[in-house]
Amino acid sequence: MATKQTRALARTMMAPAVVVLFIWMIVPLVMTLWFSFQNYNLINPMMTGFAGWANYTYVIGDPSFTQALVNTLILVGGVLLITIVGGTFLALLLDQPIWGQGILRIIVISPFFVMPPVAALIWKNGFMHPGYGMLGHLWKFFGLQPVDWFNQYPLFSVIVIVAWQWLPFATLILLTALQSLSEEQREAAEMDGANAVNRFRYIILPHMARAITIVILIQTIFLLGIFAEIRVTTGGGPGYASTNIAFLVFRTGILSNDIGAGSAGGVVAVIIANVVAIFLMRAVGKNLDA
Amino acid sequence: MARRVPVQTRIGFTILAWAIALLLFSPILWTLVTAFKTEAEAIASPPTFLPQTWTLDNFGAVQDRSDYVKHATNSIIVSVGSTLLGLLIAIPAAWSMAFAPSKRTKDILMWMLSTKMMPAVGVLIPIYLIFRDLRLLDTVHGLTLIMTLINLPIIIWMLYTYFKEIPVDILEAARMDGAELWNEIRHVLVPMAVPGIASTLLLNVILAWNEAFWTITLTSGRAGTLTAFISSFSSPQGLFLAKLSAASLLAIAPILLLGWFSQKQLVRGLTFGAVK
Numbered sequence: 183m184a185t186k187q188t189r190a191l192a193r194t195m196m197a198p199a200v201v202v203l204f205i206w207m208i209v210p211l212v213m214t215l216w217f218s219f220q221n222y223n224l225i226n227p228m229m230t231g232f233a234g235w236a237n238y239t240y241v242i243g244d245p246s247f248t249q250a251l252v253n254t255l256i257l258v259g260g261v262l263l264i265t266i267v268g269g270t271f272l273a274l275l276l277d278q279p280i281w282g283q284g285i286l287r288i289i290v291i292s293p294f295f296v297m298p299p300v301a302a303l304i305w306k307n308g309f310m311h312p313g314y315g316m317l318g319h320l321w322k323f324f325g326l327q328p329v330d331w332f333n334q335y336p337l338f339s340v341i342v343i344v345a346w347q348w349l350p351f352a353t354l355i356l357l358t359a360l361q362s363l364s365e366e367q368r369e370a371a372e373m374d375g376a377n378a379v380n381r382f383r384y385i386i387l388p389h390m391a392r393a394i395t396i397v398i399l400i401q402t403i404f405l406l407g408i409f410a411e412i413r414v415t416t417g418g419g420p421g422y423a424s425t426n427i428a429f430l431v432f433r434t435g436i437l438s439n440d441i442g443a444g445s446a447g448g449v450v451a452v453i454i455a456n457v458v459a460i461f462l463m464r465a466v467g468k469n470l471d472a
Numbered sequence: 473m474a475r476r477v478p479v480q481t482r483i484g485f486t487i488l489a490w491a492i493a494l495l496l497f498s499p500i501l502w503t504l505v506t507a508f509k510t511e512a513e514a515i516a517s518p519p520t521f522l523p524q525t526w527t528l529d530n531f532g533a534v535q536d537r538s539d540y541v542k543h544a545t546n547s548i549i550v551s552v553g554s555t556l557l558g559l560l561i562a563i564p565a566a567w568s569m570a571f572a573p574s575k576r577t578k579d580i581l582m583w584m585l586s587t588k589m590m591p592a593v594g595v596l597i598p599i600y601l602i603f604r605d606l607r608l609l610d611t612v613h614g615l616t617l618i619m620t621l622i623n624l625p626i627i628i629w630m631l632y633t634y635f636k637e638i639p640v641d642i643l644e645a646a647r648m649d650g651a652e653l654w655n656e657i658r659h660v661l662v663p664m665a666v667p668g669i670a671s672t673l674l675l676n677v678i679l680a681w682n683e684a685f686w687t688i689t690l691t692s693g694r695a696g697t698l699t700a701f702i703s704s705f706s707s708p709q710g711l712f713l714a715k716l717s718a719a720s721l722l723a724i725a726p727i728l729l730l731g732w733f734s735q736k737q738l739v740r741g742l743t744f745g746a747v748k
Contacts, residue, residue, distance in 0.1 A: 410684035
């Protein structure tokens with residue numbers, strides 16, 4: 183069916199999308215790369231010229247960079263762990279014969295639609311505030327000293343907020359996968375005397391593998407760039423305790439006006455994301471090739 | 473769901489599921505009731521659950537302080553505008569990839585998705601400087617442009633998976649029968665493509681509405697969307713809990729309703745049809 187004309191037409195129809203995305207990818211990337219080798223500070227016009235690797239040694243040598251890198255990994259890993267384990271559990275529960283399943287699905291998915299700054303502010307002021315947050319009241323009710331979450335456990339607090347936003351997504355995707363498992367297969371296993379644990383391990387889990395891969399891919403894309411949650415809660419602090427790579431680059435480049443160092447940080451962020459991407463795309467590429 | 477289970481088991485599962493669901497929902501529920509309390513009641517200890525005196529004052533105060541209507545208008549323009557612009561570019565591309573695939577189609581699709589892996593911070597500084605020089609900083613069309621670009625790969629992927637499910641035979645029949653082509657398009661192809669386009673549109677409006685990184689870094693007063701509007705409440709004034717709750721509620725309510733309405737499509741859309 184693909185005649186010469188249709189092929190030519192197809193190429194023409196694809197051109198705008200390909201060109202636009204290519205420009206979007208290449209222009210800023212080349213500029214970031216260029217700036218990263220320059221002395222360039224927006225408030226100090228005297229700083230100009232080729233910087234060599236100075237920006238990179240400055241950024242990578244800075245202890246805050248190591249901490250931001252570790253924080254990024256803990257943040258992504260922690261949220262993935264909570265949402266996948268919690269999401270699997272919730273999906274299994276919602277798949278049981280229960281009353282009001284339809285309404286429950288809608289309630290459970292709701293946090294996903296809450297914009298990140300709102301999610302962060304609700305948790306910060308309504309829940310985790312030691313003075314008048316819900317958790318503070320709860321602690322006081324049991325005669326305990328309320329916890330100042332964002333000062334004592336800043337990274338953990340951010341993880342809780344982000345996990346709350348992504349748990350619904352994981353649950354919904356995993357539940358959809360679970361519901362496509364054929365009833366016969368399940369019953370057959372039950373007849374053969376497989377207990378619940380074995381049924382989960384040998385039938386349900388392999389069936390959900392593809393959905394879990396997708397959840398990991400989509401979430402990692404978004405979790406590497408977590409920004410608003412940190413900005414409106416801890417501001418990256420105390421110190422650099424809750425600064426991730428995204429926030430560090432923002433801080434260096436935009437808040438401190440150091441374009442050179444910020445760009446070097448940006449290049450490093452792109453490299454990290456691409457290392458992650460190569461692994462993920464391989465896994466997903468295989469899975470999507472249906 | 474035709475499994476037979478004892479009623480007790482069913483009751484047990486129902487209670488457990490509802491308890492967990494309400495626990496997850498409680499931050500939203502709490503925001504909802506706090507928005508109608510007076511400031512004094514909002515921070516009272518021990519807390520009240522339902523407001524003792526219902527008040528709408530908080531909503532008025534939010535509008536006075538930060539002009540909610542202007543920010544909401546910006547959010548609508550940016551999310552709807554970027555989605556329409558994205559569809560305009562994506563529909564022909566996804567259509568041709570689905571119906572005239574070449575050996576490289578899969579690679580191109582993978583490459584497009586990979587642009588989504590590029591962290592925003594990696595390109596923030598050049599975009600910031602380009603926008604500054606082109607005077608696009610803090611403008612609605614600048615933001616719309618960025619939003620189109622960041623969501624374009626997802627729009628193309630979603631449309632591609634929907635279009636691929638339209639049987640090729642129908643398309644070929646339409647082609648053979650030259651005179652009837654327009655009728656075929658109108659009566660067969662469009663009705664089959666429209667549901668996919670509609671749910672792509674819905675989901676991208678949701679994604680653009682909630683996008684926070686670019687709206688916070690590229691806008692301030694004039695073109696700020698609701699994500700930028702609500703972020704301004706993180707300053708000390710934001711500690712007025714009732715007003716903050718009212719502002720939060722106003723920011724999330726429209727998209728929450730839209731999300732509930734489209735949650736079935738969400739699964740298909742966001743997983744590119746890979747999970748059924």
